[in-house]
Amino acid sequence: MNVLRRLFAIPDDGCPWRIAPAWWMTAAMLIATVQTLCLVVLVFGVYLRNRLPVLVTDGVAGGTMLAVMLGMLYLLPGRGKLADKLGIRKFRERDLRIVLVGIAAVYAWEFSVTPLWEMLLRALNITWKENQALLELCASGSWRRFVVMLVLVGILTPVMEEVLFRRLLYSLLRPLGIWNGLILTSLVFAAVHFFLHGFPALAGIGAVFQWIYLRSGNLAASILAHMTFNFIALSVAFFIGV
16 A cells, blocks of 8 residues: 555645746636637638548647647746746656556556446446547548548647646646646546547546656656557557457
8 A cells, every 4th residue: 555655646746847827827828728729620620621631620720729838838927948837857767667657557447447437327328439539530541541640649639638738727726736636637638538438537547647747747758658548549440440
């Protein structure tokens, strides 16, 4: 028990970044990001949905959100590089160990909780879709689509989501307590995927990624874990099938 307690302990401050904005600045950044996403989806998803493939829409939306978040963080008051405001520093061997432990925890959680969640959904007579649309798209696609998805879903999406959830949203919820902020951030992370079958798994995955960030004090560590997870999921979908 003591070993597990030491393993999953989080530093008392719970804030890896060296330059933290006021809560209202963080809230403004989140609102601006959501508004930007809505605008991009409206333009590309509604008016151009019959002219552009879904991957283009997702790529533009994700890239725009990331640009908005990084731009606003860069313009925050206070001296320091953008990396200081994100909580990114040089990768160390300890960070890699934390990432490996986190990835192992992610799969242990996913494989243990999903069957129980399916049993509950069946007991409540709730239907669900078993696989995410992007994985089905990857499984039925060509090599070209697979490579494009590796770039968009394997690289761009993890960077965007880690900045949005692990850095911005958590810092907004951090005053509620380290673990309360972690749990709430993870629940929101799972909810915005709109994937009922994977909700508890995604919530656990989000919690582990947040733990990796706080434990290592390096956003690059949680980004690497997220990229690894997405790369594996896409590769399994493409080569084996979902």
